[in-house]
Amino acid sequence: xxxxxxxxxxxxxxxxxxxxxxxxxxxxxxxxxxxxxxxxxxxxxxxxxxxxxxxxxxxxxxxxxxx
Amino acid sequence: xxxxxxxxxxxxxxxxxxxxxxxxxxxxxxxxxxxxxxxxxxxxxxxxxxxxxxxxxxxxxxxxxxx
Amino acid sequence: xxxxxxxxxxxxxxxxxxxxxxxxxxxxxxxxxxxxxxxxxxxxxxxxxxxxxxxxxxxxxxxxxxx
Amino acid sequence: xxxxxxxxxxxxxxxxxxxxxxxxxxxxxxxxxxxxxxxxxxxxxxxxxxxxxxxxxxxxxxxxxxx
Amino acid sequence: xxxxxxxxxxxxxxxxxxxxxxxxxxxxxxxxxxxxxxxxxxxxxxxxxxxxxxxxxxxxxxxxxxx
Amino acid sequence: xxxxxxxxxxxxxxxxxxxxxxxxxxxxxxxxxxxxxxxxxxxxxxxxxxxxxxxxxxxxxxxxxxx
Numbered sequence: 001x002x003x004x005x006x007x008x009x010x011x012x013x014x015x016x017x018x019x020x021x022x023x024x025x026x027x028x029x030x031x032x033x034x035x036x037x038x039x040x041x042x043x044x045x046x047x048x049x050x051x052x053x054x055x056x057x058x059x060x061x062x063x064x065x066x067x
Numbered sequence: 068x069x070x071x072x073x074x075x076x077x078x079x080x081x082x083x084x085x086x087x088x089x090x091x092x093x094x095x096x097x098x099x100x101x102x103x104x105x106x107x108x109x110x111x112x113x114x115x116x117x118x119x120x121x122x123x124x125x126x127x128x129x130x131x132x133x134x
Numbered sequence: 135x136x137x138x139x140x141x142x143x144x145x146x147x148x149x150x151x152x153x154x155x156x157x158x159x160x161x162x163x164x165x166x167x168x169x170x171x172x173x174x175x176x177x178x179x180x181x182x183x184x185x186x187x188x189x190x191x192x193x194x195x196x197x198x199x200x201x
Numbered sequence: 202x203x204x205x206x207x208x209x210x211x212x213x214x215x216x217x218x219x220x221x222x223x224x225x226x227x228x229x230x231x232x233x234x235x236x237x238x239x240x241x242x243x244x245x246x247x248x249x250x251x252x253x254x255x256x257x258x259x260x261x262x263x264x265x266x267x268x
Numbered sequence: 269x270x271x272x273x274x275x276x277x278x279x280x281x282x283x284x285x286x287x288x289x290x291x292x293x294x295x296x297x298x299x300x301x302x303x304x305x306x307x308x309x310x311x312x313x314x315x316x317x318x319x320x321x322x323x324x325x326x327x328x329x330x331x332x333x334x335x
Numbered sequence: 336x337x338x339x340x341x342x343x344x345x346x347x348x349x350x351x352x353x354x355x356x357x358x359x360x361x362x363x364x365x366x367x368x369x370x371x372x373x374x375x376x377x378x379x380x381x382x383x384x385x386x387x388x389x390x391x392x393x394x395x396x397x398x399x400x401x402x
Contacts, residue, residue: 001255003137003175003208006230007378013234015117015127020233022120028225032218033209039173039255041137042120043074045112045380050350053357053377054202054240060350068188070141070271070309073163080167082385082395087166089388095158099151100142106188106307108271109388110342112380121135121173141311149251149261156254176254177208179246179313184283187290187310194283204338204376216318216328223321240374242338243321244275246313269389271342276368285367292363297341300355301348307389322336322374 002029003041009059010046018044069096070108076126077113085111136163137175143193144180152178203230204242210260211247219245270297271309277327278314286312337364338376344394345381353379 004025022042029035049059071092089109096102116126138159156176163169183193205226223243230236250260272293290310297303317327339360357377364370384394 001210001253001260003177005206005208007204007206008230008234008236009202015125017233018117019120019125019128021229022125023123024229024233025226026120026123028222028229029207029209032221032225033214035209037122039175040120040122041173041175042123043114043137044118045114046118047378047380050353051379051381052202053354053361053375055372055375056358056361056377058350058354058357059202061354068143068186068193070311072139072141074137074139075163075167075169076135082393084166085385086388086393086396088162089393090391091162091166092159093388093391095155095162096140096142099154099158100147102142104390106309107388107390108307108309109391110271110382111386112382113386119135126135149259152251153254153259153262156259157257160254160257171256174254174256176257177248178252179248180252181311181313184286185312185314187287187294187308189305189308190291190294190310192283192287192290195287204378216326219318220321220326220329223326224324227321227324238323240376241321241323242374242376243324244315244338245319246315247319269344269387269394273340273342274364275338275340276364276370277336281368288367289363292367293360296356296359296363297343300352300359301343303343320336327336 001035001039004029004043006042006044008044008046009049009052011049013046068102068106071096071110073109073111075111075113076116076119078116080113135169135173138163138177140176140178142178142180143183143186145183147180202240203236205230205244207243207245209245209247210250210253212250214247269303269307272297272311274310274312276312276314277317277320279317281314336370336374339364339378341377341379343379343381344384344387346384348381
């Protein structure tokens with residue numbers, strides 16, 4: 001039943017890490033809300049760092065400052 | 068008026084198929100809810116199969132098992 | 135597999151109309167892309183007319199002008 | 202950094218259960234991807250069962266059949 | 269053309285404030301990207317504070333601590 | 336606090352233009368609703384023109400007609 005959408009910046013998440021997120025979030029929904037595992041969908045979307053802003057600043061710029 | 072977002076796995080949907088989805092969904096909203104065709108927006112987003120999980124398993128893994 | 139999100143203004147869509155949208159969109163995805171009906175999810179969200187803007191104007195105001 | 206949107210049907214999730222989901226998903230993103238906890242946002246949206254369709258059938262109807 | 273979705277906590281935003289957001293965001297897209305005002309859609313969604321988590325904590329709890 | 340998602344067609348928006356959108360939308364939310372700048376997230380997603388339909392027609396086709 002549940003649909004979970006995870007948006008993260010495109011900074012090298014591996015297929016294995018994505019699998020861990022998919023498993024972990026699905027387990028959580030089954031455990032906490034007793035949801036039907038078979039129809040639980042988790043979608044991960046990776047966004048370019050110049051298309052993601054925090055506090056009005058693109059992450060690309062935040063990363064430059066933190067170097 | 069309506070905004071429709073269709074998320075599918077990235078598995079070769081052609082421009083023609085996407086056009087069929089756009090037309091079909093728009094027609095449905097006009098027919099069922101009498102919505103204004105001119106401002107009906109349909110957006111299709113294609114997601115990598117390792118970023119889409121069903122039942123806690125990435126579609127990439129599901130596809131491997133089904134081979 | 136597919137996840138479809140339909141956003142419309144909250145202007146009296148009935149359960150029957152929503153069922154027609156759910157059926158119609160699901161049928162379309164099965165027909166056009168041969169998707170798995172059992173894991174196709176369609177979610178309809180209804181938004182207050184003062185929270186929906188077209189061309190910079192809330193729908194509430196558009197409706198007033200059109201009376 | 203991450204933004205997580207959880208859509209579930211409106212079937213009585215309590216504030217305590219939502220807090221468990223918020224904590225669990227945030228912990229998972231920190232653990233798996235080492236994300237910044239302070240800017241991790243988790244939003245839960247609850248949808249009426251006649252506005253959520255699986256396999257072309259509204260959940261309201263699915264629930265009736267399962268009684 | 270553009271579709272903008274603004275999610276905020278449900279903490280008393282007035283219709284006038286929402287109209288300011290709709291106008292402001294639409295003007296920005298026209299000015300910066302020369303988009304077509306007539307088909308620019310802005311949707312505002314208000315979320316209960318116990319359904320919105322930051323840093324793993326529901327906003328309801330954050331508000332209590334800040335009192 | 337707020338999460339803003341801006342969907343536009345993939346037609347050459349530059350990093351500088353995206354930065355202008357991120358700054359402008361964040362400033363607007365701080366000014367109009369007095370939101371916390373530090374946890375305001377703006378995400379821009381660019382969609383292929385054959386995956387974006389207006390009035391039942393993919394933007395790719397609209398662009399061809401307007402040439």
